[in-house]
Amino acid sequence: MLPLSLLNAAQNKPMVRTLHNFLQERRNVNGHLVNCDNFMNITLREVYQTNADGDRFWKVKECYIRGSTIKYLRVPDALLDVVKEDQTRAREAGKGARGGTHVGGVGRGRGGARGGPPRGGRARGRGI
Amino acid sequence: MDSLIPFTTSGSLVDCVDRKMLVVLRDGRKLHGVLRSYDQFANLVLEDTVERIYAGNTFAEKWCGLFLIRGENVVLLGEIDLDQEDDVPLRQVDYKQLDDYYRQDAAAKKQREEAKAKILYEQKGFCKEGGEGDGY
Incomplete structure (x- = not known):
């Protein structure tokens, strides 16, 4: 947040x-x-x-x-709690629309792409 | 996980989240609170904030609650060592009691600074300085 x-x-x-x-x-x-x-x-x-x-x-x-x-x-002060609730509700709604397992998959994919080695490797390949 | 966060000034604030922090603002306010969130501008969200004023060897606190501070006004953000916090050789007094002293101190300091600036400008050939927060 x-x-x-x-x-x-x-x-x-x-x-x-x-x-x-x-x-x-x-x-x-x-x-x-x-x-x-x-x-x-x-x-x-x-x-x-x-x-x-x-x-x-x-x-x-x-x-x-x-x-x-x-x-x-x-x-x-109460705002932090309200916001947290709103977020959870929004996330639940998003899961319902797209399907729970799919959301998890996307998250893992993004994590991998952010790591250094794969990106560096591809760049070197293109240079040669 | 740590390696995913680049070593930048704002990246190193990750360790400070959910800890008790001291924030000094450009206008001299000192805020103690739990850092809940921040962004690339150093906008900060502080929870359970108290504002502290100091005068002589006493200090006083005023409850302020949830704070959203605009980054450009932040001078300093420091973690508070909870173990050493209690050993500070200052006496806590009532806020109302200290408020007048604090205002007098601040006014006296301002006057002193103005007198100094005047001498520097008129006799020593320095340029004039701007308004509030110019020292930063």
Whole structure:
């Protein structure tokens, strides 16, 4: 489970808290994660924003944060378990469609191809 | 299995997964937590995270939970030796109690750095430095 796929799985789940940096000013942004992409750009809904000192608050209906300005995201603790369950369910569904034994075969094949010796051998052969 | 993972900087993080780690961020935050996942950008997922602050010979912890840290903000990632962790000669105090001291320390340090930068710029002919995190 890569960090960004965890974020992907967190879509539409309540409460993500972000700290980001805009024009050198640290802000806290709390809200519902609506969408995200591979650059970590995110859109939030029902947002509460605070300034660096945490003494002023703004309520914003929707906001978009460019990924590069994000320092970190705080996500609900329960998310890890939810994501794990989702993954298992997806895997089960995939097995059902393709047939269990076949999936295992593919995995082994890929492992062999990744090993060094076979690949190196073929390359040398072509050179001669 | 190990030989399948290339010896790269991110490849060597494999051994650190599911261990208690210390992460230092560019803004000076120190986070302790269990590393659950990472990627090629050093984006990190930390579980059961606590933020630690230090002042004098005391420290305090604040519970933060599950963290997803953007890689560009990571300065340092280090494994914590669980055996030696308890021998640290620092006293743990309440977070609220230490927070004010910590802020004062940070403000004083910032002032000192600014004064130093000013002298370096005006009298010693050095160039100006940028904003936060420029030291890294």
